[in-house]
Amino acid sequence: YPDRAATELRTAVGALYGLAAEKVFCANGSNEVLQTILLTFAGPGRRVLTFEPTYALHGHLSRITAKEVGSVDRAEDFRLDPADAADAVRRVRPAVTFLCSPNNPTGLVEPAETTEAVLDAVAEVGGLLVVDEAYGEFAPSSAVELLAEERPLVVTKTYSKTWAMAAARLGYLLGPTWLVEKLELVVLPYHLDALKQAAGLAALDFVDEMNARVAAIVEERGRIEAALRHLGAEVWPSGANFVLFRPPVPGDRVWHGLVERSVLVRNTASWNHLDGCLRVTVGTGEENGRFLDALADILGRPVPPAAGSASQRSPQEDP
Numbered sequence: 001y002p003d004r005a006a007t008e009l010r011t012a013v014g015a016l017y018g019l020a021a022e023k024v025f026c027a028n029g030s031n032e033v034l035q036t037i038l039l040t041f042a043g044p045g046r047r048v049l050t051f052e053p054t055y056a057l058h059g060h061l062s063r064i065t066a067k068e069v070g071s072v073d074r075a076e077d078f079r080l081d082p083a084d085a086a087d088a089v090r091r092v093r094p095a096v097t098f099l100c101s102p103n104n105p106t107g108l109v110e111p112a113e114t115t116e117a118v119l120d121a122v123a124e125v126g127g128l129l130v131v132d133e134a135y136g137e138f139a140p141s142s143a144v145e146l147l148a149e150e151r152p153l154v155v156t157k158t159y160s161k162t163w164a165m166a167a168a169r170l171g172y173l174l175g176p177t178w179l180v181e182k183l184e185l186v187v188l189p190y191h192l193d194a195l196k197q198a199a200g201l202a203a204l205d206f207v208d209e210m211n212a213r214v215a216a217i218v219e220e221r222g223r224i225e226a227a228l229r230h231l232g233a234e235v236w237p238s239g240a241n242f243v244l245f246r247p248p249v250p251g252d253r254v255w256h257g258l259v260e261r262s263v264l265v266r267n268t269a270s271w272n273h274l275d276g277c278l279r280v281t282v283g284t285g286e287e288n289g290r291f292l293d294a295l296a297d298i299l300g301r302p303v304p305p306a307a308g309s310a311s312q313r314s315p316q317e318d319p
């Protein structure tokens with residue numbers, strides 16, 4: 001059997017944030033972290049609250065575990081008004097409230113003001129606030145700074161995005177010691193196998209390389225956002241490794257045009273709230289250039305300056 005408490009891994013993960021192992025809970029992907037939170041703190045007779053649009057698994061896992069799932073729609077621009085969000089918490093009185101920052105699928109980062117307003121309301125109603133930071137490393141700010149023993153707040157993270165280790169299935173949560181102890185009571189014994197624990201530890205020997213890759217992606221993201229605006233698309237400022245945009249012609253048509261040019265992006269055009277939108281993941285400089293070239297071609301517009309394929313740009317612009 002593996003080390004049941006995964007102490008070495010939890011110690012190393014905690015050290016990334018200056019936190020003790022007792023404040024770290026690891027599981028098979030952050031989806032299992034989320035499920036374990038819900039099994040522990042939601043359940044029959046209890047409610048969960050989400051702010052839509054957001055990561056679909058929050059609602060899905062909640063519907064499986066909790067009695068009732070309340071969802072409040074974000075504003076037209078996908079932002080959340082702090083006072084409205086806090087009011088929703090006081091009205092629904094959820095056992096578990098989810099925020100996702102950067103939000104999937106919009107990429108928007110929740111301002112500290114909003115997180116704090118929701119956290120105050122959550123504390124008032126005796127609930128728990130889960131901030132899902134699956135894309136947190138790509139963002140300028142984090143809710144980790146708000147963590148404290150006496151606050152009902154946890155932050156979830158994953159090896160799947162930043163570490164490009166989705167196949168290893170490893171995610172974790174940072175939170176109060178008392179809360180991690182409760183999760184350990186609920187999760188299956190020996191749920192984290194020895195190979196996964198070793199893989200998670202080994203990855204942490206490469207933090208510098210990972211940070212360099214994140215910096216390169218963030219730079220490319222800025223280039224994509226600027227080029228998309230130049231091409232007449234509506235663009236939501238992203239704190240993640242993807243960009244949500246609404247092209248000036250129907251998203252569905254653009255998506256098919258991109259596929260014909262061997263470029264695959266996420267077609268979110270028919271998703272609830274995301275009328276006509278597409279979500280592009282930031283790739284290498286060359287891939288991003290090919291995407292922008294293809295899009296310009298479909299829209300019949302000139303390729304924006306410094307946005308075309310890598311060969312058209314000077315070498316130092318490549319990450």
Ligand SMILES: *Cc1c(COP(=O)(O)O)cnc(C)c1O
Binds near residue numbers: 158159169171
């Ligand atoms: C990808 C993703 C996850 C799940 O990640 P796993 O660790 O692979 O389970 C959780 N939350 C959000 C917002 C995600 O985008």
